[in-house]
Amino acid sequence: SQQGEEDPQALSIQEGENATMNCSYKTSINNLQWYRQNSGRGLVHLILIRSNEREKHSGRLRVTLDTSKKSSSLLITASRAADTASYFCATAGFNKFYFGSGTKLNVKP
Amino acid sequence: DADVTQTPRNRITKTGKRIMLECSQTKGHDRMYWYRQDPGLGLRLIYYSFDVKDINKGEISDGYSVSRQAQAKFSLSLESAIPNQTALYFCATSGTGSESSYNEQFFGPGTRLTVL
Numbered sequence: 140s141q142q143g144e145e146d147p148q149a150l151s152i153q154e155g156e157n158a159t160m161n162c163s164y165k166t167s168i169n170n171l172q173w174y175r176q177n178s179g180r181g182l183v184h185l186i187l188i189r190s191n192e193r194e195k196h197s198g199r200l201r202v203t204l205d206t207s208k209k210s211s212s213l214l215i216t217a218s219r220a221a222d223t224a225s226y227f228c229a230t231a232g233f234n235k236f237y238f239g240s241g242t243k244l245n246v247k248p
Numbered sequence: 249d250a251d252v253t254q255t256p257r258n259r260i261t262k263t264g265k266r267i268m269l270e271c272s273q274t275k276g277h278d279r280m281y282w283y284r285q286d287p288g289l290g291l292r293l294i295y296y297s298f299d300v301k302d303i304n305k306g307e308i309s310d311g312y313s314v315s316r317q318a319q320a321k322f323s324l325s326l327e328s329a330i331p332n333q334t335a336l337y338f339c340a341t342s343g344t345g346s347e348s349s350y351n352e353q354f355f356g357p358g359t360r361l362t363v364l
Contacts, residue, residue: 181355240290
């Protein structure tokens with residue numbers, strides 16, 4: 140499979156802590172995207188980072204990309220109970236678009 | 249009103265039945281996609297369409313067919329449903345990027361399909 144692999148599969152933290160999840164992939168990419176999915180609902184796009192970018196911020200989200208290691212990380216700072224969801228990375232290559240298997244984040248109040 | 253809508257939201261059917269899932273969008277996007285999601289797994293691409301005259305197979309197209317009736321409508325059919333097609337199905341749209349690049353995708357709420 141050329142899908143990205145997320146790590147960890149599940150993460151449980153207290154409200155206010157930071158949450159870090161990682162994504163590794165196998166093929167060259169044009170961009171990498173992160174999505175959030177609340178239980179049983181459609182995915183919501185969070186952030187897109189292009190292959191020539193190394194870091195990107197959006198509110199409490201920070202994404203890094205290391206194309207030499209074929210990996211990306213998503214950091215959520217000062218987490219809230221409302222951040223509880225599954226998070227997926229998606230890699231966009233030449234006419235290919237793959238989702239990873241996701242990290243399930245639980246933020247305890 | 250939601251930008252991407254899917255009907256039905258839930259469907260229970262029997263093995264061998266033909267099923268159609270419909271997707272409509274008001275975002276004016278050319279690109280539309282159908283995915284399935286199995287419990288605990290990520291999304292897998294079934295079919296995608298870059299415009300009304302363009303249909304492409306995705307990672308898992310066997311047992312499925314699609315029709316792009318208009319820019320705004322993209323339907324997925326299961327010709328003869330089988331139990332292992334029980335899953336959550338999502339439609340998504342995106343704006344036009346370069347041929348080699350995919351932009352942000354906007355998802356519908358999903359259709360939960362159960363095949364008995």
